[in-house]
Amino acid sequence: MIESTSKVSLKDFDSSVGLDRGASRLKELCWYMVKVTFFLSALPYPSGLKTKLLRFFGAKIGKGVVIKPRVNIHFPWKLEIGDHTWIGEEAFLLNFEKLTIGNNVCISQRSFLCGGNHDYRNPTMPYRNGPIILKDGSWVGACCFIGPNVTVGKDTVITVGSVIVSDLEENRVITKPITSQIKVRWK
Known part of the structure; x- marks a missing residue:
């Protein structure tokens, strides 16, 4: 066995601290079954059906919402x-805390809205989640x-591949800053 000299102690992580799941384990299990069947599937189930299922599990959903296949919603x-x-x-909506999406918003394919995080400054890595x-x-x-803890202003466009960690x-x-360029020479 390898002996650790790391400052991190994941064996001491307590998943019950810093996360209010917001529902019973039974409700969460039922949601998981619905999510796997209707949301994570590549089959193009109608958006109307998906919005009804989300409402049934407590989401507040407006009219005319379009939800494409394979969308992962953690806590409706x-x-x-x-x-x-x-x-x-x-798209992956990891909403450990409230996720509020306004009117006429577009969340493009494979975007990750991550309301969950960990405090890396603490060896037990407690949750540091936010809306x-x-x-x-x-x-x-x-x-x-x-x-987490990000507000995107009205009529703001975030271009492909961007990483947003502040309001x-x-x-x-x-636009995503270009951090390096590779120049290719053709002969």
Whole structure:
């Protein structure tokens, strides 16, 4: 066995501290079965059916919401979606805390809205979760990451592949910074 000299002690992590699941284990289990069948499936179940199922589990869902196949929603009872919002294929809504999505919002395919985190400064890595708010008219481009405790302002566009870990003002276009370039020479 390898002896650890790490400052991190995951054996001491307590999953019951810092996370209010918001529902009974039975409700969570039932949701998981529905999620696997109707949401994580590649089959194109109608959005109307999906929104009814989300409402049944406690989500507040507006009219005209489009939910594509393979969308992973963690806790529907901590989800609020406004009118005419689109959620793209393979989006992951890890909403350990409340996730509020406004009207006319587009969450593009494979984006990850992550309301969960851990405090890396503490050896037991306790939860450091937070809500996420996407205000009216915002657009999250494909393959973006949005972390906990983030508010995206009204009519703000986040371009493909961006990582957002702090609040964004309204009426902005956020582009992913280029951190390196590879130049290819053709002969």
